Amino acid sequence: MERMTHSAAITSLALALIMAAPAAHAICGTAEGACTLPDGSYELVLPSDGQGAVPAVMFLHGHGGSARGVLSMRGVISALTDRGYAVIAPNGARRAEDGPRSWSFLPTFGGRDDFDFLPAVLADAGERFNIDAEHSVLAGFSSGAFMVNYLACERPDSFAAYLPVSGGFWRQQPEDCAGPVRLYQSHGWTDGVVPLEGRILGGGRFIQGDIWAGLELWRETLGCATHAPDRMWQEGELMLRSWSCHAEADLTFELFPGGHMIPQGWADRAINWLEASELDAEHTD
Template sequence: MSVRALLICLLLLIRPTPGLAEACGAEIPCPLGDRSYHVRLPDGWDGKTALPVLLHFHGWGRQGDLIVKHRRIAGHTRRRGVLLVAPNGLGRTWDFWRAGGRDVTFARAVLEDVAARFPVDPERIYVSGYSYGAAMAWRFACEAGAGVVALLAISGKLPQDADCPEAPGEVRQVYGFADDVMRFPYGPEGDVTHPVALWREVYRCGAAERLGDWQAVDWLVLERLRWDCPEGRVTLDLHPGGHFIPHGWIGWQLDQLMGRAPGYP
């Protein structure tokens, strides 16, 4: 069952439990069996309106409590009416190297638990991650991506020969040429589109459209390539920097995905 179908079924079968949402938040993790996750509600939420969800996987050595306070992540979701959900990886990392690992199952359970605590919009589920978390977001999209609107991956990926039986509606990837942690994955003959080769094959893409440069802040210019494909859309943003979350990147993607003019912050 897809993530969207699962959440729709949950919404039909259960209502968010009064008081349960207040039991956890940015500082207090939401318990889930022997594991947990963090949430950050958007500013000014009325307590009733169904919320878009951004499920974000933290980088190596981190936990969800950092994510829900991170200016380049939570700083954008809270201004856009999006519920930020940040699972905690065991040992501060993720099991993404092989198919069928524990963390895809855990992340699906997190989304189910979130739907029991908050009114969520099953038509607007986004998945993101940074570094090792980006690779974990890829893994989740590959195995549970049906029903996910978009994958937003930052400075990380899976091997391009990974098996992806499922896929999100679209993929948005950003990578820096000077990344010295999860090094930029050039393809044959220096092909700079290689970071999304897997998804271009999954979506049966043709040639890229070069959309030119864009920037959310003065100090970082990104070049955008886009593939509008028979089975989905792929966007690749490239920049000259290293291993970091570009200022404004998550906010711009969410704005565009939700049909708004991109803004910063």
């Protein structure tokens, strides 16, 4: 479905990000350095100066990616750990023995139940590394971003907030979601892999959804009385709009210039948004 995406995205990312060295990843005793669960594995980076329980950003790779590939995004990892966040990078499951790793956000995909697996990873990291699960968030790129949206929709209380990049829902998208969430969604204006309007794949077997329609679903979930955003603004080449129509949730959409990639400065902007919210006052005090 996204066979052309991962290598191109990593190349764009490498050119766009400042490549600072990350903290060493935590090792659970295996030769590969991955932490293992019955249904899969993950890798983890801790902030160098973390004391006590620390919040985490769980980041889901794109189709064909891996946890190790996520940790190779040194600019993103360093930006997050420098802000005091651990980074948890789960490995997607292979749908065939030698197939690419991805996420089962649709029932037709079969395989591992990632709606159970990802919260289990967070709980395991909490026990092993003193991760503050209550203030940890779920992020993802491309297929990982689709998984972020679907988990947020189906099980909104699994993470404190959701940060999808370059992905939304598929058609037919859910008619409703289980509850409101805090969500910061980012998408590229010229994304041709996951266009803003969606596209048809596999001879019509799969249809990427319209990003704007997904935002409408989230507005309805938040109970917004109007489609119009509460705020619209521009930061350099970034165009943003936000909706704050729920006492315990909010929605921000970031439209950036460029294609299927993680834009430069995304990690700091996402954490700024997370920590600026009054909903996260307990963590930021």
